[in-house]
Amino acid sequence: MNTFPVHLPQTLATVAELKGGPQFLDIHGNVVETGNLSPKIAQEPLLAETYEKLLTSRTRKTAGAFYTPLDVAEKLTEVAVLEGPVVDPACGGGIFLLSAAKRLAALGGDPKEIARNQIFGSDIDEWAVAVCRWELAHWAGIEPEEVQGVTKADPLTEKPSGWPDQFGAVIGNPPFLSQLHRTTSRTADRREELRSRYGNLLKAYTNEAWLFLAMGLELLAPQGQMLLIQPLSLIGARDASEIRKKILTEASLVGLWVDQSTVFIGHTEVCAPIVRNSLIDKKQVVRYTGRTIQEVSSVEQPSDPEDWGGLIADLMGLPSTEFTGSGQVEHKATTTAGFRQHFYGLVPGVSEQKEEEIKHPLITTAMVDPFNCLWGQKSVQFDGKKWERPVVDLNLVAEFDKAVGEWMRKRQRPKLLISTQTKVIEVVVDEKGDWVPLTPLIIVEPQEEDLWALAASLSSPIVSALAARQTAGAARSVSRITLSARQLLNLPLPSDKQALNEAIEIAQFIHKSSDRNLERSWLLFGETINRAYGTKNKDLISWWWNRHPEARKQNK
Numbered sequence: 389m390n391t392f393p394v395h396l397p398q399t400l401a402t403v404a405e406l407k408g409g410p411q412f413l414d415i416h417g418n419v420v421e422t423g424n425l426s427p428k429i430a431q432e433p434l435l436a437e438t439y440e441k442l443l444t445s446r447t448r449k450t451a452g453a454f455y456t457p458l459d460v461a462e463k464l465t466e467v468a469v470l471e472g473p474v475v476d477p478a479c480g481g482g483i484f485l486l487s488a489a490k491r492l493a494a495l496g497g498d499p500k501e502i503a504r505n506q507i508f509g510s511d512i513d514e515w516a517v518a519v520c521r522w523e524l525a526h527w528a529g530i531e532p533e534e535v536q537g538v539t540k541a542d543p544l545t546e547k548p549s550g551w552p553d554q555f556g557a558v559i560g561n562p563p564f565l566s567q568l569h570r571t572t573s574r575t576a577d578r579r580e581e582l583r584s585r586y587g588n589l590l591k592a593y594t595n596e597a598w599l600f601l602a603m604g605l606e607l608l609a610p611q612g613q614m615l616l617i618q619p620l621s622l623i624g625a626r627d628a629s630e631i632r633k634k635i636l637t638e639a640s641l642v643g644l645w646v647d648q649s650t651v652f653i654g655h656t657e658v659c660a661p662i663v664r665n666s667l668i669d670k671k672q673v674v675r676y677t678g679r680t681i682q683e684v685s686s687v688e689q690p691s692d693p694e695d696w697g698g699l700i701a702d703l704m705g706l707p708s709t710e711f712t713g714s715g716q717v718e719h720k721a722t723t724t725a726g727f728r729q730h731f732y733g734l735v736p737g738v739s740e741q742k743e744e745e746i747k748h749p750l751i752t753t754a755m756v757d758p759f760n761c762l763w764g765q766k767s768v769q770f771d772g773k774k775w776e777r778p779v780v781d782l783n784l785v786a787e788f789d790k791a792v793g794e795w796m797r798k799r800q801r802p803k804l805l806i807s808t809q810t811k812v813i814e815v816v817v818d819e820k821g822d823w824v825p826l827t828p829l830i831i832v833e834p835q836e837e838d839l840w841a842l843a844a845s846l847s848s849p850i851v852s853a854l855a856a857r858q859t860a861g862a863a864r865s866v867s868r869i870t871l872s873a874r875q876l877l878n879l880p881l882p883s884d885k886q887a888l889n890e891a892i893e894i895a896q897f898i899h900k901s902s903d904r905n906l907e908r909s910w911l912l913f914g915e916t917i918n919r920a921y922g923t924k925n926k927d928l929i930s931w932w933w934n935r936h937p938e939a940r941k942q943n944k
């Protein structure tokens with residue numbers, strides 16, 4: 389087990405001395421005394437790496453302080469930095485800034501001049517700032533206090549004084565502060581502070597890292613380039629839509645690096661958009677992957693902020709999605725989903741079905757199998773208990789919570805239920821209209837005559853592929869489709885009515901069948917409904933079938 393030294397500044401000063409170079413100064417310019425410590429961690433090539441190891445895991449999590457490996461920072465800098473001055477707005481120990489300084493030197497600059505006048509950075513952690521200054525000073529052969537451009541500040545709320553108006557490059561790896569976790573979610577004061585500066589870019593689930601993109605864009609000189617490492621969720625998350633739009637409308641996306649979990653601790657999937665501050669006519673996005681930042685084929689810049697999934701679809705093994713549609717789900721149905729209150733509001737009304745009792749079956753996500761509702765066929769968990777045939781007394785629900793009771797009553801009509809977080813879209817059909825859906829199921833309510841047409845269309849391989857593409861990166865991994873009720877509305881409907889009718893017949897056959905092996909019927913369904921969408925892509929069927937729950941059953 390590692391034992392970390394208690395006197396952090398003294399340790400940094402000692403390690404700095406061991407590495408040779410200038411004295412270690414705090415951010416006020418005071419020399420920090422060295423001690424007798426000779427920690428093993430001093431073996432790291434950079435002082436920044438030593439410092440990162442000295443942080444407690446809690447500090448690292450709350451500040452998002454996971455430094456970039458030097459080799460990755462160097463390669464990304466080579467791709468993105470074409471000229472100075474360069475800024476890293478969340479510079480940590482300066483791994484990116486050191487890479488940038490070396491890059492500017494390779495482009496012909498003098499190291500001393502670069503470290504004094506071309507390199508800028510900020511961090512809220514004053515010891516990280518001291519480490520960063522020392523790192524640059526050590527490299528350039530100057531004193532840390534001469535590295536004036538690196539300061540303690542929070543540039544999201546105020547631009548540090550002393551920075552130039554514009555930069556040739558903005559680079560770095562800003563903190564990933566997800567709002568889905570308690571340790572990293574912002575306080576009400578912070579929300580207000582950020583809202584006044586970023587307006588509608590700030591949503592409930594806006595990751596702080598995305599805001600650095602908006603701020604960085606304001607710092608760029610014309611033709612300047614920005615590369616900031618981001619969580620992969622930037623590509624598909626609903627609350628990142630405004631920032632994606634800002635990039636597309638105010639600048640150009642000229643590159644994108646994508647890494648699936650090989651670089652950062654905890655297997656965080658990351659990407660890094662490369663944004664140029666100019667509106668380019670012929671918009672190609674050069675793509676890079678993996679730890680070696682290998683260049684792969686380019687794709688066209690998306691025109692729609694909702695279609696960034698297309699930038700990475702093929703890299704994630706998603707099939708191409710050409711089709712001919714006729715209208716969208718919103719033309720035939722409404723969609724909705726309950727919230728927490730609709731989940732907990734059902735608790736007082738649920739009981740096990742007694743013989744002959746007529747009540748509403750409770751349908752949970754675990755009961756949804758494509759075209760087949762497993763109510764009464766498998767036990768499920770709800771409210772910490774196991775249930776065999778759970779039913780709901782809606783009067784009782786309404787007694788405890790009138791709003792939830794009314795909401796559930798309104799859902800008592802023929803409908804489709806769709807489970808979220810699945811590998812393909814899975815749909816069950818409530819023909820009678822008496823099921824009670826449990827959150828987070830999505831509810832689709834079409835006219836009765838369109839019930840099966842929508843069930844078949846939403847169960848098609850092409851619609852699953854489109855949904856996977858749209859939400860690529862939004863979930864932790866592309867292997868799950870995480871559609872919202874609103875996103876469902878935009879999915880396309882097929883244009884070939886005859887093929888659609890054939891597909892509906894097969895779907896109903898599968899629905900009624902008690903056969904154990906339905907592989908042939910499912911494949912026929914997939915081909916027929918694809919025909920209804922005018923898609924001829926053979927890979928699409930095998931992609932869909934490989935992910936289909938029925939195929940998994942056959943392989944067991």
Ligand SMILES: C[S@@+](CC[C@H](N)C(=O)[O-])C[C@H]1O[C@@H](n2cnc3c(N)ncnc32)[C@H](O)[C@@H]1O
Nearest residue numbers: 453454455456478479480483511512542561563
């Ligand atoms: C992921 S680390 C990256 C550091 C460095 N850019 C690198 O790539 O190694 C993020 C850094 O952001 C700092 N940080 C967190 N919130 C910040 C804020 N609002 N403004 C500036 N820096 C911040 C943390 O202290 C941490 O050093």
